[in-house]
Amino acid sequence: MRGPARAYAxxxxxxxxxxxxxxxxxxxxxxxxTTMWTFDIxxxxxxxxxxxxxxxxxxxxxxxxxxxxxxxxxxxxxxNNLNSHALFPSKTARTGIxxxxxxxx
Numbered sequence: 001m002r003g004p005a006r007a008y009a010x011x012x013x014x015x016x017x018x019x020x021x022x023x024x025x026x027x028x029x030x031x032x033x034t035t036m037w038t039f040d041i042x043x044x045x046x047x048x049x050x051x052x053x054x055x056x057x058x059x060x061x062x063x064x065x066x067x068x069x070x071x072x073x074x075x076x077x078x079x080n081n082l083n084s085h086a087l088f089p090s091k092t093a094r095t096g097i098x099x100x101x102x103x104x105x
Contacts, residue, residue: 009069010088013039016062020045027087029070037063 014024017039026043033040037058044051058066077084080091 005069005072006088009065012062012065016059017041017056019056025088028085029073029087030085031087032058032066032070034063034067034070 010024013019014021017024019027019039019041022045023041023043027039027041031040031042032038038055039058040053040055042053044053073087073089076082077089082089082091
């Protein structure tokens with residue numbers, strides 16, 4: 001899925017939850033609880049050693065953006081005949097997740 005809705009949802013989720021690139025790129029749609037409006041961050045920095053999964057609340061502004069994005073995500077998967085659990089799926093990534101990118105810093 002390309003376009004402003006996906007990019008906006010991705011950036012707002014990262015900013016509002018304090019997630020790292022890897023954490024949000026490896027997130028599954030099941031990690032978002034739209035009843036309690038929380039986000040389970042499973043693949044954390046130090047995963048398997050010192051890092052512990054955490055759950056963070058989603059800000060009301062992000063809830064609205066995410067609600068719209070999840071509708072568009074579902075339509076995009078159907079339109080492209082894809083089946084993915086990735087929160088931010090990609091047609092080009094081999095694993096079906098949003099390909100990780102490095103930011104200049």
